[in-house]
Amino acid sequence: MASADTEVSRRPRPLSPHLSIYRPIVTMVMSIMHRVTGMMNVAGLVLVVIYLLALAGGPESYEWANGIYSSWLGRIVLVAFTWSLIHHMLGGIRHFVWDTGHGFGDVRYDLARLTIFGSIILTTALWSLIVVLEVI
Template identity: 50%
Template structure:
């Protein structure tokens, strides 16, 4: 092995305190969090399917849990997670085509991702509520 002839220490990568927090960074972090949350939601969906395949009593019990206030909040949150993660994936697909990589454009797309996910979740629940006939 040869000896290094460098006279200065190699630069160290900047730590998180060096970077300014941006919407693109926030959406990247949120995309990872929503991806992890999807695993939890899939477990709930699998539990519901398992209950549907078993007895009527078990299915009624699980439906009762999901129909409670806390259950509806969890399902509402899961629907937002699903929509937000989907829009984040579309954002990444756009970037894969080498479009929207400019600083301001990527910032606008990141903000649109958050706003769009909230609006689409509300539209989904309003439509579901209208179809179902209220509470």
Template identity: 60%
Template structure:
């Protein structure tokens, strides 16, 4: 008796499929959703610091104001915007529209481009509001 399972292919995985924009944006949507948990903990930490007193708040602000802190906050902003736009894309799909390959690919690229552009505009507006 031969073992039939040895001749069967492994279950399909990401390395087998051609990576198309909609697939990549779906994965990025999930990753940004997970990143928002960590970023929201940072926002909560900042709020707790604000309620804890001026010295602790200044220390936390110093961390967030450092190059690494601003880089993390920039990434959090991008994750938030990208996840929001991905949610809008999924909402459009929930209405039964945008399923044809050309439209779904355009929407995937628009999600990526829109998230980058909006993140940069938010940070420009944030820096402009400081002065």
């Protein structure tokens, strides 16, 4: 009977490729960010539901939720949620362009960069407008 300590069992096993093997490129990072923003959107929608429940719960619960969401930490979370929604939307548009058969080749890098910068610019513009109009 063969022993478990034979030469065959001592050979190093091959490793599967993983993120440390590959050089990160913008399209790979965008793929990961699309998944991350999808999870952020779910968490943000939970915050929206909490706010709506507080609104339906009466003046005391509304004041409680409004106090949390209008604090500096609440505003940071809302800005992050807004960026997440916009980034995920622009990533979806990028995927829609790919579904039409366009945007492949070197253009895919430009589309990925446009998604990054577009989400930052649109979020900044939206929150600048919110601050100027004093909506929140």
